[in-house]
Amino acid sequence: MVSRLIPFRDDPIQPSEPTPVTITFDGEPLSGVVGQSIAGVIMANERLGFRRTSANDAPRGVFCGIGVCFDCLVVIDGVEDVRACQRRARDGDVVTTQHHTLPEGEGS
């Protein structure tokens, strides 16, 4: 286990009990809490690298966390190119990984 959500009971800032939220990620249900970003929910469910790059097929995940790097792009409810770190999770969000292959003859 790498990334994890601090259990609210152990959190020194004493948050109130959070409301759970469930999304699906590539068909699998993942649970999080209301107010979390899609990226946060995915990360807290032990999926650090959730995209593969076009040229090198390398795993990528969240890098900048503030919408600058565009490394965390996912498809949400059929809409492509959504920065997972910038979108709050809603119950029932259907999230899928995004992968574009390069046109024939390109890449290394």
Added chain:
Amino acid sequence: MNQVLIIGAGPAGLAAAQSARRAGAEVILLDSSDSLGGQYWRHLPESRPARKESALHHGWARFQSLASDLVSDSECEIISSAHVWAIETGERPVVHVVIGESDGQSRKRMSFHPTALVIATGAYDRTLPFPGWDLPGVFTAGAAQALAKGERLAVGHRVVVAGAGPFLLPVTQSLAATGSRVVAVLEANRAVPLMRGWLPKAWQLLPAASKALELAGYALGHIRHRIPYLLGRTVIAAHGTTAVESVTTARLDHNWVPIPGTEKTIAVDTVCVSHSFTPRLELALAVGCQLTPERFVQADRRQETSVPGVFAAGEVTGIGGVDLSLAEGSIAGHYAAGASGTNPSLERKRAVFSGFAARIEAAHGIRRGWPAWLTESTTICRCEEVSYGSLCATSQTTDSSSLRSLKLSTRAGLGICQGRICGRTVEDLLARQTSSGTLTDGSVSDRRPIAVPIRMSELASPPEAHP
């Protein structure tokens, strides 16, 4: 009545809004996020109230009073989830905005024609590339901070924090407070440059005692959590197959060249890195603002830029911390509202904290020798997956010294982040490949006419003009 449009609701933008209102202007405050506070005061959303949120912040009371002042003010229109995607110049700037969820579709388009504009778009981490920096588990320090404060998510279990600058300290504190085990904090600069930056005329720092206390607080946090803070050492590689498993660290000389034989391997699952900051300049450049030699927005003593009626405040004008941002924001808002007169106490504050900015740069600035830790296969442009070897080879083959042409031939900086992450690094590395050591076409990677992605269908729908 003057109408002041403020872009960015972090410390500078909030202070600008408050002071423009006090000076009698009508204010429109835009922010791309759905809450106020910017990155500095990033906090849990309203749906997750916490009793002691203040424990995660400095100046939380100031934030709350600024926010409640503005929220309850009917002459201050706050528009959240507002993404400024372009600014047209003319007699008055026209600010084009899409309003709605980030990267959503069918969002509302709106255009604004304010009398004055305040640009308070802030800055983000500049991370230098190193082998393995594209592995999952390597984050910018800002990401760790944002996820800790905004979601209460601990990014990692065993973490190393590396890079340069005082920002490493609050990030370490946030990580430790989320229960992550920070195994070391590595500051690339050695003791001598640090002292050269911080010690001369140290009495000038006295008026900034609150900042010193803040830094002392972080130092105490380190002791309490027993986290070693090492100078002159950094992460020169991260290793792993699908995610980070370990890092190699090395001692650096004063120029940031790794010293052979000093390498150590540490098992970690997470690396948080920040070497400096990059200001968000695209909107300022779109309006035509001139930059300083250090590549920040140039602003005069009224915080007005080279474009009349366009003001800038906060990290976009230089990295100096929250107090400087607040002072600059207040000054900018005052003059943007069309008010006259001076405020000596604010100006004094600004002077004190701009001194801080210069010290940070002198003590913690990026040194020239860092590319020594790159290998041929190190990714430089993450989006287009351009390696250091291919960047250098293409540049040598084309023998070009034009950034624009080199971007097209190397593809570095052409990807979806539009060079936000690698732009300055690419410029630096390409300049070193030329015979003169500089790029000659005068273009900069910060210029992005479409400042944030907007969908074609949204572009096709006509904007509503704001009254």
